[in-house]
Amino acid sequence: MSLGITFHHFIGAGHPAIQGAISADELERFIRRQGVHNFLDAQDWVEASQRGTLRTGQYCLTFDDSLLSQIDVALPVLDALRKKAFFFVYSSILDGEMEMFEVYRYFRNMFYESVDDFYGEFFAEFANSGLARPAGPPGREKWYSYLNQYAFYSENDRKFRYIRDCILSKHEYESLMIALMRGKGADPRSIAAKVWMTSAAVRSLADADHVVGLHSHTHPTNMGMLPYERQYAEYSANERHLTKILGKRPTTMAHPSGSYNAETLAILRGMGVTLGFRSDTSSGGGSQLEQPRIDHTLFSEAGQLRSVYASAS
Numbered sequence: 001m002s003l004g005i006t007f008h009h010f011i012g013a014g015h016p017a018i019q020g021a022i023s024a025d026e027l028e029r030f031i032r033r034q035g036v037h038n039f040l041d042a043q044d045w046v047e048a049s050q051r052g053t054l055r056t057g058q059y060c061l062t063f064d065d066s067l068l069s070q071i072d073v074a075l076p077v078l079d080a081l082r083k084k085a086f087f088f089v090y091s092s093i094l095d096g097e098m099e100m101f102e103v104y105r106y107f108r109n110m111f112y113e114s115v116d117d118f119y120g121e122f123f124a125e126f127a128n129s130g131l132a133r134p135a136g137p138p139g140r141e142k143w144y145s146y147l148n149q150y151a152f153y154s155e156n157d158r159k160f161r162y163i164r165d166c167i168l169s170k171h172e173y174e175s176l177m178i179a180l181m182r183g184k185g186a187d188p189r190s191i192a193a194k195v196w197m198t199s200a201a202v203r204s205l206a207d208a209d210h211v212v213g214l215h216s217h218t219h220p221t222n223m224g225m226l227p228y229e230r231q232y233a234e235y236s237a238n239e240r241h242l243t244k245i246l247g248k249r250p251t252t253m254a255h256p257s258g259s260y261n262a263e264t265l266a267i268l269r270g271m272g273v274t275l276g277f278r279s280d281t282s283s284g285g286g287s288q289l290e291q292p293r294i295d296h297t298l299f300s301e302a303g304q305l306r307s308v309y310a311s312a313s
Contacts, residue, residue, distance in 0.1 A: 004293030010073035018109035041084035042211035061085035091241035213252035
């Protein structure tokens, strides 16, 4: 199987250790373990995919969410190894908006001794909020299997995401998070200033022959559950902003949180997008907009896919 490999957060150059983050040295070791020659440059991947010549054991490097640590920590590694990657950019933060998705992630990692300490407070706040009534709190059978295709999520990770994605509205979730942040004295704007790339940084990636693609405007975690109009607004805003930065329309994308449906694919095709990535090893419906992709954590220290994914098709 040919696969995209996903990276998000990095440690170093002033960026803190948060859940899932790796260092520059760890990134380099990862690439060398798989074999530098086995990683196609992003544009070569696009062309090979279109020709149908991708081979088992070939990979590409993909970086999601417009994160500044990718520029400061990961990019020098790519430069040293002479590798070109995909960067999938969501654009609301480039418009000057303070998108809370990553602010909340930084908060739960930086203001607690461990992420499980955060989960304990979040679950207690949720239970006391009245938002679980009248149905009551979610039973284990509801959340235990949620996102279980991603082996790197713990039980608490899945429970938290089930409550966030499937029970709470966006407003309700944000109300709970703001209450927790106030209790810790956390300032969202000071956190936001440390998180994201600028428009100039995004343009510099394209100028250096990396491939910059769509990742929605505000990064909904449940795109496939949204109505057509909202999905269209997300991707059209994303396309407009990146076209302005890049001077050309992006033709690649990655599905935020792996969530999409048939309407999503129709929207993307209508925008001229020709290649898209999922967030797991399934090829979905087998279209060019559903290419398999996995998180780097699903490789063992020996450089092999962990057994839970090794047999996936």
